[in-house]
Amino acid sequence: MSLDQALAYAKTNHARFLNELIQLVSIPSISTNAEKKAAMLQAADFIARQLQQLGFQNVRAFPTALHPIVYGERMDAGPDAQTILVYGHYDVQPTDPEDLWVSDPFSPEIRGDYLYGRGSSDMKGQVIASIKAIESVLSQGSLPVNIKFLVEGEEEIGSPNLSSFLIEHASMLKCDVALNPDSGMISPNAPTIVYALRGLAYFEIRVFGPDHDLHSGVFGGVIHNPAQALCEIIARMHDSQNRVTLPGFYDHVLDLSSEERAQLARLHMDDQYYLDQTGSPTVWGEEGFTSTERIGARPTLEVHGLYSGFTGQGSKTVIPAWAMAKISTRLVPNQDPEDVRNGMVAFMQQHAPKSIRWEVIPMQGGFASISDIKLPATVALAKALESVWGIAPVYKREGGSVPVVADMQKYLGIDSVITGFGLPDDNIHSPNERLHLPNWERGIQALIHFLFNLA
Amino acid sequence: MSLDQALAYAKTNHARFLNELIQLVSIPSISTNAEKKAAMLQAADFIARQLQQLGFQNVRAFPTALHPIVYGERMDAGPDAQTILVYGHYDVQPTDPEDLWVSDPFSPEIRGDYLYGRGSSDMKGQVIASIKAIESVLSQGSLPVNIKFLVEGEEEIGSPNLSSFLIEHASMLKCDVALNPDSGMISPNAPTIVYALRGLAYFEIRVFGPDHDLHSGVFGGVIHNPAQALCEIIARMHDSQNRVTLPGFYDHVLDLSSEERAQLARLHMDDQYYLDQTGSPTVWGEEGFTSTERIGARPTLEVHGLYSGFTGQGSKTVIPAWAMAKISTRLVPNQDPEDVRNGMVAFMQQHAPKSIRWEVIPMQGGFASISDIKLPATVALAKALESVWGIAPVYKREGGSVPVVADMQKYLGIDSVITGFGLPDDNIHSPNERLHLPNWERGIQALIHFLFNLA
Numbered sequence: 012m013s014l015d016q017a018l019a020y021a022k023t024n025h026a027r028f029l030n031e032l033i034q035l036v037s038i039p040s041i042s043t044n045a046e047k048k049a050a051m052l053q054a055a056d057f058i059a060r061q062l063q064q065l066g067f068q069n070v071r072a073f074p075t076a077l078h079p080i081v082y083g084e085r086m087d088a089g090p091d092a093q094t095i096l097v098y099g100h101y102d103v104q105p106t107d108p109e110d111l112w113v114s115d116p117f118s119p120e121i122r123g124d125y126l127y128g129r130g131s132s133d134m135k136g137q138v139i140a141s142i143k144a145i146e147s148v149l150s151q152g153s154l155p156v157n158i159k160f161l162v163e164g165e166e167e168i169g170s171p172n173l174s175s176f177l178i179e180h181a182s183m184l185k186c187d188v189a190l191n192p193d194s195g196m197i198s199p200n201a202p203t204i205v206y207a208l209r210g211l212a213y214f215e216i217r218v219f220g221p222d223h224d225l226h227s228g229v230f231g232g233v234i235h236n237p238a239q240a241l242c243e244i245i246a247r248m249h250d251s252q253n254r255v256t257l258p259g260f261y262d263h264v265l266d267l268s269s270e271e272r273a274q275l276a277r278l279h280m281d282d283q284y285y286l287d288q289t290g291s292p293t294v295w296g297e298e299g300f301t302s303t304e305r306i307g308a309r310p311t312l313e314v315h316g317l318y319s320g321f322t323g324q325g326s327k328t329v330i331p332a333w334a335m336a337k338i339s340t341r342l343v344p345n346q347d348p349e350d351v352r353n354g355m356v357a358f359m360q361q362h363a364p365k366s367i368r369w370e371v372i373p374m375q376g377g378f379a380s381i382s383d384i385k386l387p388a389t390v391a392l393a394k395a396l397e398s399v400w401g402i403a404p405v406y407k408r409e410g411g412s413v414p415v416v417a418d419m420q421k422y423l424g425i426d427s428v429i430t431g432f433g434l435p436d437d438n439i440h441s442p443n444e445r446l447h448l449p450n451w452e453r454g455i456q457a458l459i460h461f462l463f464n465l466a
Numbered sequence: 467m468s469l470d471q472a473l474a475y476a477k478t479n480h481a482r483f484l485n486e487l488i489q490l491v492s493i494p495s496i497s498t499n500a501e502k503k504a505a506m507l508q509a510a511d512f513i514a515r516q517l518q519q520l521g522f523q524n525v526r527a528f529p530t531a532l533h534p535i536v537y538g539e540r541m542d543a544g545p546d547a548q549t550i551l552v553y554g555h556y557d558v559q560p561t562d563p564e565d566l567w568v569s570d571p572f573s574p575e576i577r578g579d580y581l582y583g584r585g586s587s588d589m590k591g592q593v594i595a596s597i598k599a600i601e602s603v604l605s606q607g608s609l610p611v612n613i614k615f616l617v618e619g620e621e622e623i624g625s626p627n628l629s630s631f632l633i634e635h636a637s638m639l640k641c642d643v644a645l646n647p648d649s650g651m652i653s654p655n656a657p658t659i660v661y662a663l664r665g666l667a668y669f670e671i672r673v674f675g676p677d678h679d680l681h682s683g684v685f686g687g688v689i690h691n692p693a694q695a696l697c698e699i700i701a702r703m704h705d706s707q708n709r710v711t712l713p714g715f716y717d718h719v720l721d722l723s724s725e726e727r728a729q730l731a732r733l734h735m736d737d738q739y740y741l742d743q744t745g746s747p748t749v750w751g752e753e754g755f756t757s758t759e760r761i762g763a764r765p766t767l768e769v770h771g772l773y774s775g776f777t778g779q780g781s782k783t784v785i786p787a788w789a790m791a792k793i794s795t796r797l798v799p800n801q802d803p804e805d806v807r808n809g810m811v812a813f814m815q816q817h818a819p820k821s822i823r824w825e826v827i828p829m830q831g832g833f834a835s836i837s838d839i840k841l842p843a844t845v846a847l848a849k850a851l852e853s854v855w856g857i858a859p860v861y862k863r864e865g866g867s868v869p870v871v872a873d874m875q876k877y878l879g880i881d882s883v884i885t886g887f888g889l890p891d892d893n894i895h896s897p898n899e900r901l902h903l904p905n906w907e908r909g910i911q912a913l914i915h916f917l918f919n920l921a
Contacts, residue, residue: 043778043779043780043781043782044778044779044780045779104784105776105778105780105782107776107778108679111678167782168780169781209683211683211783213781213783215781220744220746221745222744222745222746223566223896224563224895224896224897225744225895225896226866226894227768227770227794227796227895228664228666228796228864228865228866228867229864229865229866229890229894230740230743230744230761230865231761231766231796231865232751232752232757232760232761232764232796232865233744233749233750233751233757233760234740234744234746234748234749234750235746235748236768236769238769238770238771238791239700239701239703239704239768239769241697241772242696242697242698242700242701242769242772243697243700243704245693245694245697245698245701246694246697246698246700246702247701248694249694249698285688285689288685289675289677289680289688289689290676290677291675291676291677291690291821292821292822292823293690293820293821294688294689294821295688295689295690295819295821296687296688296689297687302687302688305687306684306685306686306687306688309687311686311687313682313686313691313783313785314691314693314694314775314786315682315693315775315781315782315783315784315785315786316693316774316775316776316777316784316786317693317696317697317772317773317774317775318772318773319772320769320770320771320772320792321560321770321771322771322772322790323562324498324499324500325498325499325560325623325829326498326623326624326668326670326770326792326794326829326830327498327559327560327770327771328668328768328770328794328867328895329770329771329895329896330768331770331771334772335777336693337775337776337777337781337782339682339781339783341682341686365748366746366747366749366750367747368747374780374781375781409683409684410683410685410686410687411681411683411684412683412783435684438678439681439684440679440680440681440682440784441678441679441680441681441784442678442679443678
């Protein structure tokens with residue numbers, strides 16, 4: 012039976028698959044870093060060559076205003092067969108703080124069951140798993156479905172050029188459903204399908220005081236210190252119930268049904284789970300909701316970075332001229348990132364004191380998304396996951412943001428089936444990112460099942 | 467008359483004096499920077515050689531746990547003459563942000579009436595002025611008083627090793643009064659005598675949350691973000707009247723008498739003055755006090771630096787593992803820096819939430835000081851300043867901190883006469899520090915008068 016042979020092929024070729032993944036993880040494709048332009052092109056080229064080697068047609072790296080989008084297709088299942096659009100991204104997060112990495116982020120190293128390196132889990136491992144599942148099926152003949160493959164290079168910076176690409180190339184990208192393996196599993200024994208994702212609105216807030224750094228003895232006490240003022244402003248962004256105070260923030264939030272709350276409660280991600288994952292002293296969050304609800308179904312606001320004045324060793328008695336915070340909100344259906352941007356500006360107009368000047372720089376943004384778990388492709392994936400893990404998958408609302416899912420709904424009219432084989436302790440976006448290799452191998456097997464189930 | 471000849475000598479030798487100042491400013495003697503050890507020794511050696519060239523005896527650079535203290539004496543006025551201890555420091559502040567300097571901080575450059583370079587005003591210019599005033603008097607014969615000269619290398623980091631030096635060498639340092647030229651003038655036409663200085667208690671506060679940086683999508687909303695928590699804590703350090711909220715902070719503060727308030731009001735440093743000096747949109751501060759009172763006679767709390775998470779270009783969606791603030795309080799008589807440290811810890815115990823861990827690292831500290839303006843040396847200095855500028859000096863409470871003044875009072879039993887020839891827009895502790903050269907020259911003349919007036 013060709014399914015079994017395809018599964019066997021994947022096992023036989025595991026070492027080569029891993030070696031190709033290591034080659035891809037070695038490329039420092041940090042999309043937010045202007046100096047990594049060459050690495051971005053190199054990673055895009057690597058993906059394009061992978062597709063070409065599998066006989067994909069029309070393989071191209073489409074230039075964008077920033078990083079290219081790689082596309083290719085295999086349409087040989089014919090016009091009556093389903094067409095699946097597989098989505099991925101080849102860019103990765105920055106690597107700071109560098110000194111906390113045990114091995115170099117771009118010199119992938121295997122330690123125990125893990126491959127360590129930036130992007131190993133998010134999501135170069137998932138992209139290679141998808142390609143290798145296709146290769147394994149092709150090794151036994153032809154594909155039962157048509158496949159289009161789209162791999163972008165700007166996911167980690169909010170996919171600024173993807174929506175215009177989807178609009179411009181809508182007919183080329185025409186398909187029945189998308190497979191998006193950029194999510195993860197809630198634990199090694201719980202294959203996971205994500206049916207909702209949070210959106211994002213990201214900002215940089217700058218507060219300006221004096222026109223130059225001042226001596227805090229000579230001027231301390233007569234002007235409003237911008238670092239202090241920024242702290243005072245940020246402190247007002249949550250109320251005593253830990254709710255976000257931006258004007259209108261909750262106006263359009265889709266409430267959780269009692270049925271969905273009951274289902275989310277079955278995920279067994281209790282507070283102890285989050286304490287184990289984070290090492291935080293306690294959990295914290297919006298009153299009236301469980302931790303799982305807060306992450307999946309409630310919008311939040313986070314401070315990602317603070318900078319002001321003297322941060323070196325020792326002491327310096329300066330009143331800094333300015334202070335900066337990087338802040339984002341995670342959004343849920345039906346919040347509009349544009350409304351949230353307006354809310355942030357309104358908040359600053361309302362709360363920033365006259366004693367400082369301020370600036371809100373809007374950065375990336377994207378809508379949340381939610382889909383029906385009874386889609387045929389979702390059912391095919393659920394069956395595939397159960398075949399490999401021996402248990403039915405859990406259905407989860409994801410706290411992260413994949414704006415492309417909402418964009419594909421909006422511009423291509425298609426739903427996405429969202430899964431992935433990363434684990435919660437993979438340290439994605441953090442030092443020592445890693446990929447659990449036995450799980451990655453199971454992921455390739457599951458994707459082979461998925462392709463056969465679609466036939 | 468030898469006074470006139472000494473004044474003429476200083477004028478004749480101005481170019482050489484300036485050249486020697488430039489040599490000293492060229493030495494990057496940043497005391498807080500562990501890599502500048504060699505420069506610190508070089509600066510100490512430069513001062514020692516200057517004193518030797520003037521015939522000072524027992525010139526030595528006394529080693530300390532960190533940077534040496536330079537000492538020398540000329541006791542030839544005899545046991546019945548007064549002995550003056552001149553205090554200075556050869557260390558300077560760090561130079562960041564480097565990119566805001568027009569010329570290199572340690573390649574002194576003359577532009578217009580100014581010498582630009584780190585330490586030109588604070589206080590290498592003042593140390594050289596003192597040495598050159600002594601040289602000018604000596605050029606006409608002998609000194610009318612005995613002079614002891616003490617120049618330390620740790621003033622900018624809170625003089626951690628000076629008090630033990632004063633205790634250990636109290637008999638060597640025995641004198642009648644100290645001259646401390648580490649202050650400045652309120653404007654070019656207002657020679658200034660400082661009769662009170664603020665003290666200091668400096669801290670680094672660290673807030674810890676998760677044990678590693680987290681993805682804000684995966685975990686945003688279930689743990690307390692340390693950057694947010696730090697902002698919330700700092701926001702509570704001032705109340706709605708802009709008073710500092712550390713427990714017990716105002717308990718021992720010496721109140722201003724109505725007489726002193728009236729005198730401070732005559733300084734003509736109104737709010738517009740502070741707006742002009744700082745470029746801030748408005749003034750700000752503790753309610754119930756004028757700006758001059760806030761700086762000179764009221765304790766304050768300033769944030770010098772903030773750091774957390776991702777501060778680079780672009781965006782990164784991380785929940786940082788920790789956040790840091792550098793904070794100091796400026797103290798007035800009769801606050802004890804140790805009490806303030808205890809107050810900061812008590813504040814954190816009271817206000818830091820259970821959802822984070824925290825640490826308070828005490829750094830430099832020192833007492834405030836206040837002295838009688840009718841001291842003979844103060845009267846001699848006032849007369850000297852009036853001779854050069856043609857107007858009587860103003861008497862001011864200074865917002866900055868010179869812990870050595872309190873220490874000399876405590877350990878040597880002597881008062882300090884505090885003055886200086888720096889101007890408010892010299893950018894001390896900031897980029898483009900500079901020294902107004904015509905004023906510096908007047909300062910040398912005034913110090914020559916002062917020495918003659920002590921006879």
